[in-house]
Amino acid sequence: MTLDTQHLNKNRQDLSQLDEIWLFGYGSLIYKVDFDYIKSERAHIFGYERRFWQGSHDHRGTPEKPGRVLTLVESENTRCGGVAFQVSHDVFDHLDHREKNGYQRHEISLHLDSGKAVTGLVYTADADNEAYLGEASIAELAEQIYECSGPSGPNREYVYDLAAALRAHGEIDEHVFAIERALRAMEPA
Numbered sequence: 362m363t364l365d366t367q368h369l370n371k372n373r374q375d376l377s378q379l380d381e382i383w384l385f386g387y388g389s390l391i392y393k394v395d396f397d398y399i400k401s402e403r404a405h406i407f408g409y410e411r412r413f414w415q416g417s418h419d420h421r422g423t424p425e426k427p428g429r430v431l432t433l434v435e436s437e438n439t440r441c442g443g444v445a446f447q448v449s450h451d452v453f454d455h456l457d458h459r460e461k462n463g464y465q466r467h468e469i470s471l472h473l474d475s476g477k478a479v480t481g482l483v484y485t486a487d488a489d490n491e492a493y494l495g496e497a498s499i500a501e502l503a504e505q506i507y508e509c510s511g512p513s514g515p516n517r518e519y520v521y522d523l524a525a526a527l528r529a530h531g532e533i534d535e536h537v538f539a540i541e542r543a544l545r546a547m548e549p550a
Contacts, residue, residue: 364418364462364463364490364491365462366457366460366461366464366490371453373465373466374466374482376450377450379450381447382447382448382449382450382482383445383448383482384398384456384482384483385404385471386443386444387433387441387442388411388431389430389523390446391443391444392522392523393522395459396448396456397448398446398452399449401444401446401447402474403443403444403473403474404443404444404445404472404473404474404481405474406440406441406469406471406472407439407441407470407472408435408438408439409433409435409439410433410434410436410439410441411433411534412431412432412433412434412496413506413520413536414432414434414494415429415431415432415462415463415486415492415493416429416493417429417492417509418462418492419461419462420462421510421514421516422509422511422516423511428506428519429494429502429506430516432487433483433485442531442532443530443532444530445471445473445479445481456484460484462486463491463492464490465485465486466484467482467483467484468481468482469482469483499536499539499540503540503543503544506519506544517544520537520544521541521544524537524538
């Protein structure tokens, strides 16, 4: 698979035919909302969990020294909380560019906190994309994240901003919080 997935995503779904489009944010889309939306609501999905297994060559790292950002991995009996945004089809030119580094749009069942279940879209980076870095220990992840920076800033800010946003939404994610603790321990006193 190519590293730049913009073209793939443009041809994945015919968004112009949908009456209502929901997008699920589980990472930076929770705290960096740089797109127009109709409304937003806390939401969750089942059977997935966040993992810092995707490389970032374009935002939180460089091709020579990729940072680490989130993707979703399948995991039985799990719940992943985030934010659902109702959007129009015209935001996807921007979002496909933003999420181009190995991410593809997939349909997923979203459970809105209001009780409504909807079909939504989510960007995930599967193991077969060129930017995928895979599993590593919390210590290894924290060390790589601490050392990397890219056009969007230091990689560790991604973790700090996400952890703060998850707490603000009442979400507990031990993977994210363990990496945050390891990073804070590396910061100068």
